[in-house]
Amino acid sequence: MAKQQFAMVIDSSKCIDCKGCVISCKVANKVPEGFSRNWIKASVPAFSMGPRTRTHFQPGACMHCDTPTCVQACPTGATYKDAETGIVEIDNSLCIGCGNCIPACPYGARFRNTAIRKADKCDYCPERRAAGLLPACVDTCPTKARVFGDINNPDSEVSRMLSRNKGKVIKIVNAQTDTKPNMYYIGETAPTDWTTAAVVPASMTVMKEVSPLIKGIVGLSGLGVLAMLGRQFLAGSSDSHEPEHHDEEARHD
Template identity: 60%
Template structure:
């Protein structure tokens, strides 16, 4: 199994303190008005006296999907799934900030960095991991609701938690935009209805659907034309054209 960094989240432990959000903001210098992670709230609008568990808080962030639509939407490959650790990465140097990837994520995990002018999102804090630290949100979580690790490594806490909860693992997936997220929730997480339909922008759709084949066809046609001309000139008319004056020339001369 290929390495896959992932989060296994026991959302029942989350008390919506937002420690993860601020930790991430500081660790990654996320600009004002934007966040790389979130806590979704599902609360009963009219709670009933005597009832329990009438609210649930669900931490999340980029889910480093197996079928990331954001990667499909990127024209340059600045956004890509890194086979080395399974994370979806953004090459800031290659990203031109076209924004195509942003609506492509059903989880709204991406935003366009207003200063750097590139797409930005959770990257599981590689600078921290290099130093032997956990991602900022995981490290700071008061109840350790977020568990991080390589789920392909059976010795990781994340993999163990997954294994121990076989059959009761949930993923927040919208049926028409299933990107196979690598964010696993222990059963009964909520809310579940918040992802939006993943959409590819019209220009990107046009690029893949008809500009790509269309332009290729045109180039093919031009190439075929050149090939036909070359074939005619150098193969068929080789004998008659020794002087370097082909029939075209000749007819012109006549005209």
């Protein structure tokens, strides 16, 4: 079987902004006060439309992108795209809390969890999945606007929804940073202009830019050592002050 790619297909037209998903997620994942792993965004109504004034509600969360900028911003690989499931995971034990990944997400899906003081975001509820349950937000959704599954499995509901809605699937991407998200909105959705360009912190950029230089310096140093070694073997020591017999005697110490 092909590698899995867990994803969410969202019919945001069904969302009534009840925020069941938000509270369910908060409880399931013990998300501290003031934070949330998921959200429902709302379009701004144009009241000039009179009786046809509408608001579109749009559920969202981490989009488990194919080219996640958060992963690129992580120095340790604590956040990584899982090779088996396609889920962008955070290994808390390896996260050093540098915070680089937080501005690197164009969707604001990440936050510093104030309880564990590390990066936090949606991970599709692994414990629940292990128990045979759906992620907390999907399970609780009244109108089943959020649908979860493996888009690499053609028999999954998400795959069927995608093929049924061919040509009408919207992915929300930032003009400057297309992370190839795996969050699929079917039909119309709004708003779509809320993303921000991924920001990699200057400290990470500096490290990335300095990295070749450091490698160069280490390389030069290594070359120097090689040169010295070479000279040592070809020409003997440049230092003629040390007579051989000292070497022998010193061994007695």
